Amino acid sequence: MRTPDVRAVFVRALSACPPLALLRVAACCAAACCVTACGTLATSPSWVGGGLAVAAPVRAAEEDAALAREQALLASQPKEIGARHILVMHDGSKSKPEGIRRTREEARARAQEALVKVRGGASFDQVVAEYSDEPGAAERGGDLGVFQRGTMVKSFSDIAFSLKIGEVSEVVETPFGFHIIKRTE
Structure with missing residues (x-):
């Protein structure tokens, strides 16, 4: 057949x-x-780790857990804060004044130097006047006033909102340069 x-x-x-x-x-x-x-x-x-049937649910669970942690963190923080900052810019910084000619590495080193002075007890106002490249920063003492989370770029806001009142951040990089943030309220 x-x-x-x-x-x-x-x-x-x-x-x-x-x-x-x-x-x-x-x-x-x-x-x-x-x-x-x-x-x-x-x-x-088998050497890939179980394929899509195993990896996709694990990845989705990790993403859900990260989202839940982020939401819990945001819920625990205030809606608005006050802060001051020192901004050290470099030749690739967004909105930099014409006279800025330092490299990114030089700007980072200068910001780190300013942070050492602040942590060493120097007046924040004096360090702002000496190191900040933001136009008008010296006259304002680096004061940014009170602002909501979405007002500033994410990397800045994330650090600023995580600080306690009176606490000074590490050096924070944004598209505008390197910041040292001090929370005021």
Whole structure:
């Protein structure tokens, strides 16, 4: 007895189907084919770590946990704060004055030097006057007033809102340069 040609049987079955059913049959057959014949699309090799069936739920759970931590952190912080800052700019800084010619590394070193002075007991106003490149910073003592989280760039806000009143941050980089932030309220 001769075994029927699988392709011929499949083609005859498909030609008898209406167009919408044909699409369903084709999708179902393609999925069955991948599951049975070419396991690389349906699953990954064992050395990959379990394939999509294992990795995707783990990744989704990690993302959900990170989102929950972020939301809890934001809920625990005030809606608005007051802060002062020292801004040291470099030749790649956004909105820099014309006279700034230092490299990014030189700016980082200068900001670190200013931080050492502040932490060593120097007046924040004096260090602002000596180190800050922000126009008008010396006259204001680096005061930014009271602002909400979305007012400042994210990297600045994240640090500023995490500080306690009177606390001074480490050096923080933003597109505008390097900041030293002191929370005031």
